[in-house]
Amino acid sequence: MGDAFEEQNVQIVVTNGEISAIEEISHVPDVWIFPGFFNAHTHLGDTIALDIDAPGTLSELVAPPDGLKHRLLRESSPDTCVEAMQASIQTMTKSGVLGFADFREGGISGVKYLEKANAECPLDSVIFGRDGGEAVSDGLGISSTRHYGKELSGIIDTARANGKKIAFHAGEKDSKDVETALSFDPDMLVHCTHATSAQIRTIADAGIPVVICPRSNWRLGVTSSRHNPPIHEMLAAGVELFLGTDNVMFVQPDIAAEMAFCHYVYGIDAIDLLRMATAGSRLAEKDYTINKGNDARFIRLNTARSNAKYSKCMVNTIISRLNPSDLEGSLLTYNLQHL
Numbered sequence: 001m002g003d004a005f006e007e008q009n010v011q012i013v014v015t016n017g018e019i020s021a022i023e024e025i026s027h028v029p030d031v032w033i034f035p036g037f038f039n040a041h042t043h044l045g046d047t048i049a050l051d052i053d054a055p056g057t058l059s060e061l062v063a064p065p066d067g068l069k070h071r072l073l074r075e076s077s078p079d080t081c082v083e084a085m086q087a088s089i090q091t092m093t094k095s096g097v098l099g100f101a102d103f104r105e106g107g108i109s110g111v112k113y114l115e116k117a118n119a120e121c122p123l124d125s126v127i128f129g130r131d132g133g134e135a136v137s138d139g140l141g142i143s144s145t146r147h148y149g150k151e152l153s154g155i156i157d158t159a160r161a162n163g164k165k166i167a168f169h170a171g172e173k174d175s176k177d178v179e180t181a182l183s184f185d186p187d188m189l190v191h192c193t194h195a196t197s198a199q200i201r202t203i204a205d206a207g208i209p210v211v212i213c214p215r216s217n218w219r220l221g222v223t224s225s226r227h228n229p230p231i232h233e234m235l236a237a238g239v240e241l242f243l244g245t246d247n248v249m250f251v252q253p254d255i256a257a258e259m260a261f262c263h264y265v266y267g268i269d270a271i272d273l274l275r276m277a278t279a280g281s282r283l284a285e286k287d288y289t290i291n292k293g294n295d296a297r298f299i300r301l302n303t304a305r306s307n308a309k310y311s312k313c314m315v316n317t318i319i320s321r322l323n324p325s326d327l328e329g330s331l332l333t334y335n336l337q338h339l
């Protein structure tokens, strides 16, 4: 419950989609209620290349403009692209994700396809477009400053003048593109896998949130160390961290799995992980914590369906062994889950 994710016996009253009361009760059913997750960094478009068996470096696979994923995206029909993204959105929904922030390739039409994919039973969404797509979306998502020349300043100035959020991939394979990203006063950074201590200090002082995607970093070979991304150092410096899953083509957009990975590999505490898994909701101007007055963005887990009923610590179980088949859904996604 609340910002501290305290375990309590309560019933929650929802009125018109908003938490109108939280009342302590003595007897509760075998159901846990906890905040839905926000996946703060996805590339839903590359669902079309799911688990493609392609060796290669990061740049050969995902770097614009001619990485494998960009070639496959160009070759796919709009309908295929929309259906593929819809399938990933439904997959996220079933694993407790109620919102996402996506870096969408493909210009204006790319943004429109994602809006169409998310139209039927929409999750909370923030779309960072590029190649002109930023004009019709929530923000501008820059792949890395190293992919641009002098034209980048103009692109960012125009997006900012139009009230768009500015986000960068930065520090993914080394620290060299972090300074240039910071020079543009970004609203959000993604990765910071190799951010230096000085850069972390700057990021913390500027209050810039960072989305970390550790499973993607390992999968793409940009880290093989529990020190990168420097999660403990960023937390200690006061950087606000969100969890993301990055490219759907390599990594399932499952935030529960990302929490478990961070717990095992990096030894991150359960409460920190739950905060990182939910706080990205503020990108969509929502607050997923269970507090009176917030929109009802919680999910339910039926402990009678699994060994979870023997758990001695609810948050430890949630961050380390959440099984989507035990979830009973949310008010936001009820219709989608009962199609």
Ligand SMILES: [Zn+2]
Residues within 6 Å of the ligand: 041, 042, 043, 103, 169, 190, 246, 247
């Ligand atoms: Zn990314």
